[in-house]
Amino acid sequence: xxxxxxxxxxxxxxxxxxxxxxxQLYAALLYNAHVKGFIKGEIYTGNTKAMCVPGFNCYxxxxxxxxxxxxxxxxxxxxxxxxxxxxxFGIIMLWGLMLGRTICGWICxxxxxxxxxxxxPTPKIKKSRVTYYLSYLKYFxxxxxxxxMPLWYGLKQGMxxxxxxxxxxxxxTLEGAMGLLANPGNxxxxxxxxxxxxxxxxxxxxxxxxxxxxxRSFCRFICPLGAIYGMFNKLALVGVKVDMDRCTHCGVCAxxxxxxxxxxxxxxxxxxxxxxxxxxxxxISLKAGKITLMAPAAGCADDKPDSQEKRxxxxxxxxxxxxAVLCFALLWYNVLDQKGDSADVSKTDKxxxxxxxxxxxxxxxxxxxxxxxxxGGNQPGExxxxxxxxxxxxxxxxxxxxRGKVTIINLWATYCGPCVKELPHFNELAxxxxxxxxxxxxxxxxxxxDIPAYLADKGxxxxxxxxxTKDKLVxxxxxxGPAMPQTIVLDRDGKVTYNQVGSATPELLESLYSQAAK
Amino acid sequence: xxNKKVMLYINSALYSLWAILTAGSAIxxxxxxxxxxxxxxxxxxxxxxxKAMEAFGTFVPVLALAVVMTLICVIKGIRDDSQDKPxxxxxxxxxxxxxxxxxxxxxxxxxxxxxxxxxxIAVLIAAVIFVIAGIRNGSMEDTLIKAINICTECVGLG
Numbered sequence: 001x002x003x004x005x006x007x008x009x010x011x012x013x014x015x016x017x018x019x020x021x022x023x024q025l026y027a028a029l030l031y032n033a034h035v036k037g038f039i040k041g042e043i044y045t046g047n048t049k050a051m052c053v054p055g056f057n058c059y060x061x062x063x064x065x066x067x068x069x070x071x072x073x074x075x076x077x078x079x080x081x082x083x084x085x086x087x088x089f090g091i092i093m094l095w096g097l098m099l100g101r102t103i104c105g106w107i108c109x110x111x112x113x114x115x116x117x118x119x120x121p122t123p124k125i126k127k128s129r130v131t132y133y134l135s136y137l138k139y140f141x142x143x144x145x146x147x148x149m150p151l152w153y154g155l156k157q158g159m160x161x162x163x164x165x166x167x168x169x170x171x172x173t174l175e176g177a178m179g180l181l182a183n184p185g186n187x188x189x190x191x192x193x194x195x196x197x198x199x200x201x202x203x204x205x206x207x208x209x210x211x212x213x214x215x216r217s218f219c220r221f222i223c224p225l226g227a228i229y230g231m232f233n234k235l236a237l238v239g240v241k242v243d244m245d246r247c248t249h250c251g252v253c254a255x256x257x258x259x260x261x262x263x264x265x266x267x268x269x270x271x272x273x274x275x276x277x278x279x280x281x282x283x284i285s286l287k288a289g290k291i292t293l294m295a296p297a298a299g300c301a302d303d304k305p306d307s308q309e310k311r312x313x314x315x316x317x318x319x320x321x322x323x324a325v326l327c328f329a330l331l332w333y334n335v336l337d338q339k340g341d342s343a344d345v346s347k348t349d350k351x352x353x354x355x356x357x358x359x360x361x362x363x364x365x366x367x368x369x370x371x372x373x374x375x376g377g378n379q380p381g382e383x384x385x386x387x388x389x390x391x392x393x394x395x396x397x398x399x400x401x402x403r404g405k406v407t408i409i410n411l412w413a414t415y416c417g418p419c420v421k422e423l424p425h426f427n428e429l430a431x432x433x434x435x436x437x438x439x440x441x442x443x444x445x446x447x448x449x450d451i452p453a454y455l456a457d458k459g460x461x462x463x464x465x466x467x468x469t470k471d472k473l474v475x476x477x478x479x480x481g482p483a484m485p486q487t488i489v490l491d492r493d494g495k496v497t498y499n500q501v502g503s504a505t506p507e508l509l510e511s512l513y514s515q516a517a518k
Numbered sequence: 519x520x521n522k523k524v525m526l527y528i529n530s531a532l533y534s535l536w537a538i539l540t541a542g543s544a545i546x547x548x549x550x551x552x553x554x555x556x557x558x559x560x561x562x563x564x565x566x567x568x569k570a571m572e573a574f575g576t577f578v579p580v581l582a583l584a585v586v587m588t589l590i591c592v593i594k595g596i597r598d599d600s601q602d603k604p605x606x607x608x609x610x611x612x613x614x615x616x617x618x619x620x621x622x623x624x625x626x627x628x629x630x631x632x633x634x635x636x637x638x639i640a641v642l643i644a645a646v647i648f649v650i651a652g653i654r655n656g657s658m659e660d661t662l663i664k665a666i667n668i669c670t671e672c673v674g675l676g
Contacts, residue, residue, distance in 0.1 A: 043668055050662035059665040060673045067665035071672060075664045076657060087652020088661060093645035097638065121591035122530035123523075124598045129609040165672035176673030184567075192676035193565035198548040200674030205541040212533055215601060235638045244627070249618040255604035255611070262617045278604075415664055418671050446663045483668040483675070498561075502676055508560040 019294075020106060020272060024115075026322060027055060027107035032175075033329040037062030041183025043482055046339055052088060054095040055108035056225050058169070060176035062183070065333055068171070069095070070225045074146055074162035078154035079415060082449055092228060100236025101229045104219055105270030110171050111219055117211040125214040127260055134221045135260040135268055141168065142224035153417070158454065160415045164224055166196070170204040173197075189483070192502035215258040219270070230267035238288045240264050240271045243300065246283035253279055376495075378479040383494050387477050389442070392452045392465045402438040404492050406516045408509075409478055410463075411486040413444040414454050418503045419485040423460055425506045429513060430462030437513060440464045442474045444484065491516040522596045529591060532584035536577055543573035 017025075031053045034044040043062050053066035069092050076085020095103060104111050118124075125131075141164065149163025165172050177197065180186050210217035219226050233239065242253075242264050253264050253275035261268045264275055264284060273286045273294050282296035292300050292311065299308060376383030386400045399407070410426055412419035423441065430439045441460075443451055445468040455465055468474050478488045479499060489498040489512045497516045504512075551564030591597065605611070652658050670676055 043666070045666040047662065049665035050658050052661065058673065060668045067661050071669070072661045072664065076660065079660060083655055083657055083660065085652065085657045085660065086648040086655060087657040090645045090648025090650075090652055093641060093648065097642055097645060120529070120533065120588055121526055121597045122533065123526050124601050126600055126607075127605060127610070128607045129613075132610060132613065162669070162672050165669065169672070172673040176668070177675050180668070180673070180675070181567075187567055189675055190565050190567055190570075191563050192670055193563075194552070194676050195548065196671065196676045197565065197674045198544050201544045202541040205537045209534060209537040213530065232641075234634055235641060251611075251614045251618055252604055254614050254617070256602075258601055262613060413667065415660075416667070416669070416671075418676070444663075444667065446666075481668075482666060483670050502670070505560060511560045 021112075021115075023106050024109075024112040026326065028057075028109035028112055030326055030329055031055065031057045031066060031109060032061060032063035033065050033326075034063045034333040035330065036334045037064075038179060038183065041180060041185040043180075044333065045482065046333075046337055052091045052095075054099060054103045056110040056171050056223065057108075058171045058175040060172065060180070062179045064175070065329070070146060070169075071162060071165050071172075074150040074164060075160060075415065077147060078150040078160040078162065079449075080151065081155050081158070093232075096229050096232030097235055097237065099229075099238050100233040100271065101226060101267075101269060102236065102238045102271040103229055104223075104226050105272040108219075109175075110223075111216065111270070113174075114211045114216045114218055117208060118215050120212050122212055127215075127258065131214070131220065132260045137221045138223055138227040141222055142227040146224040158414075158458075159420045160417045162417075166417070167199075168203060168222065169200075170207045170218065173200045173204040177201075188501060191500050216270075220260060220268070226270075233265060233267050233269060233271075238271070238293070239286070240269060240273055240275065240284060241287045243283040243285070246281045248281055248283075250280070253284060378477065378488065378496055378499055380496050380499060382496050384488070384490055384496055385477060386494075387473055389440075389466045389469070389474055392455065392467065395464075397440055397464050397466060399494070402490075403494055405435075406433070406437045406492065406513055407490040407494070408437065408439045408512075409474070409488040409490070410439065410441040411444070411475065411478070411480045411484055411488075412441055413447065413484055414449045414451065415447075416444075416484045422485060422504050423458075423463070425504060425509055427460040427462050428506065429509045433513060433517075434462070436517065438464070440466065440474075443467045445470055445472050445475065487512075489513070489516050491518075522594075525587065525591055525596055526598055529584060529587045532580060532587060536580040536584055539577045539580065540574060543577070547573055 037044055041062060043060060044065050046065070048065050049059060049067050051066050052069040052072050054069065056070065057064055057066070057068055059067045059071055069088070072088045073085070073092060076088040079085065099107075145163035145168060149161055153159045153161035153163075177200070180189055207218050207222070214220075254261050256278040257264075257269070257275055259268050259270055263269075265271070271286065273284070276284045276286070276294065276296050279296065282298040285292050285296060285300050286294035292303070292307070295303065295308065295311065376385055378384055384399065386398070388396055388398045391397050408426065408429075410419075410423070412423065414420065426439050426441065430437055439462065441463050443466070447467065451465065451467050466474070472480070474480070478486070480486055481501065483501045485503060486501045487498065487504050487509075488496060491497050498512050547569055548564055551562065555562050555564065668675075
């Protein structure tokens with residue numbers, strides 16, 4: 001590296017952020033408008049989460065108000081044995097058609113983080129033939145981790161395994177795990193941390209470090225969502241367009257681009273429009289169909305005399321509307337919309353919630369609590385209030401009837417990989433201590449799956465399975481939250497000895513049983 | 519090597535060191551905790567907030583030093599601007615040259631654009647049909663269910 005050429009001392013051009021940076025920040029805030037989620041340590045559970053946002057943004061982030069398209073795609077593929085995930089495919093196609101990789105360059109929060117990391121002054125790795133070929137690596141991640149793995153586990157083993165989220169995704173670790181762990185109210189989540197967290201944390205650090213030295217490393221070499229949107233880049237309505245009448249094919253645009261593009265607008269181009277600044281022919285502009293969104297200083301060929309002025313005015317109006325939308329979103333998600341929070345069971349108010357919900361459940365048609373309620377709660381040392389629930393085989397499970405035995409309640413869902421993975425351990429425990437342990441596995445009340453059909457060939461005959469009632473009778477009773485699996489162990493007197501979120505190993509289950517059986 | 523370049527290298531070394539130490543401390547906590555669990559304590563927590571704060575707190579001075587170094591570089595305007603200049607790699611230039619040759623074929627480009635237009639309409643129709651079919655077959659509800667429940671495995675909690 002020649003020092004004179006590469007290291008320069010220059011005053012920062014301006015501290016004013018560029019238009020693109022403002023839009024990136026705006027998008028990141030709009031995707032994560034549920035800011036109070038960080039304070040409460042809970043995720044948003046309102047209906048807007050059915051909508052996939054265009055950019056990479058983990059839906060387990062406490063502030064996220066929409067679904068991650070890549071996470072949703074993997075989950076849709078994993079459950080394609082039950083139902084084709086048309087909705088997610090359609091939404092991704094629509095985003096791709098409208099914006100292509102403009103999403104990566106302008107409205108992806110992870111892209112913003114990468115660019116900010118790259119601002120740290122260190123020696124930088126320039127693009128080369130090596131990075132050019134490495135850019136194809138993201139298709140490997142797309143095919144293997146985001147498509148093949150969820151499909152394989154979903155169809156062959158009936159398990160939801162979103163391979164990319166599980167093994168690689170740094171957004172999940174940063175926004176989801178760190179976002180939840182940062183809140184002191186979520187200390188119980190530390191119980192779950194093990195090899196998965198350690199591995200993903202190390203991967204996140206490596207990717208973060210790589211982004212400091214190499215521009216958008218994750219985006220260029222790993223991101224499966226970028227790979228998908230790249231396929232739509234030529235079809236996209238919005239994108240950087242070249243005026244072929246002005247272009248002299250000098251190639252400066254591609255040579256100056258930090259991404260591994262071969263030409264402007266190809267599958268690697270994130271439409272950041274920085275090439276507009278280097279094009280001496282003023283041939284490049286950012287367009288939405290025939291409408292020019294950003295034009296070179298000299299204007300476009302089809303510009304009328306007042307076009308620049310009109311664009312500036314439209315820009316101001318667009319910003320006005322965008323700010324109004326953002327203000328409304330912040331107000332809605334943090335103040336007005338209580339529905340998105342009420343579905344959660346506040347960690348601090350678990351006991352209060354439980355009593356209330358048991359009282360509410362008395363009027364429910366599908367399940368009823370026993371008339372005599374014991375005072376208590378769901379924390380260790382407290383007696384769990386009785387309840388009765390209808391099992392999937394039609395029988396009734398009365399918690400009071402299991403007194404004198406060790407009772408284990410497991411909260412699970414068919415779409416929760418770790419839940420499905422640990423259920424055989426519960427079945428083995430029940431078989432090993434037949435007659436002395438009752439195991440009730442309660443499925444989350446929200447499900448589109450046919451639970452009895454799912455369980456038919458599993459052979460988990462030693463477990464009582466039930467689908468929680470719509471008003472979440474059991475879930476609220478035991479203090480279940482949005483994280484699964486959760487295991488609750490009761491001793492022979494019905495007193496809670498263990499209540500934790502996280503996967504259970506055979507050793508842990510045996511140990512919990514021994515303690516409760518004393 | 520002049521002072522400015524040295525500063526950039528020191529800065530990169532500080533950030534790398536911090537990242538390695540932080541990741542290393544997480545691995546160390548895991549290894550110790552897993553070993554303890556294997557010794558007949560399956561209920562023991564591998565990570566706790568206290569352990570994490572203690573481990574990561576140790577390396578805060580390294581990060582603070584890196585941040586100070588960054589600020590100095592920003593204030594003094596020291597940066598590696600090699601990326602702002604057009605690439606000089608002859609291998610890459612040959613790729614771009616080949617690409618430009620194909621761009622020159624105006625007739626072929628026009629034919630391609632026409633085909634793309636048809637594909638665009640077909641994909642749009644397919645996307646709309648997919649979204650409607652997805653709302654009808656319940657896959658939209660599937661998306662909601664998965665998004666409002668924390669996928670502990672996905673975010674790396676376990």
